[in-house]
Amino acid sequence: MAKIRNVLFKLEVRTSLRANKCKRNSSHKIPKGDLWLIITPPGPAARSYGYCVGCGTAMLEAAQANLAARLAALRPEVS
Numbered sequence: 001m002a003k004i005r006n007v008l009f010k011l012e013v014r015t016s017l018r019a020n021k022c023k024r025n026s027s028h029k030i031p032k033g034d035l036w037l038i039i040t041p042p043g044p045a046a047r048s049y050g051y052c053v054g055c056g057t058a059m060l061e062a063a064q065a066n067l068a069a070r071l072a073a074l075r076p077e078v079s
Helices: 051-073
Strands: 011-014 035-040 048-053
Touching: 035 051, 048 051
Parallel strands: none
Antiparallel strands: 011 035, 035 048
């Protein structure tokens, strides 16, 4: 059986080593020591993007709903 391919980007939750700004909204500050979501798109010269907890949570919840809808489309209920 073939290996199952990971279709998601590289996602990490880590502690900020210095003060940062959220990529989605630059007015959101991420102080040193706070958690943030790091997303690294695929590719040889991929740059990582960091998001505050509020924006990261909203993005992951939207992605979860999107994935659930696509999974439901692949598994239509038989009536």
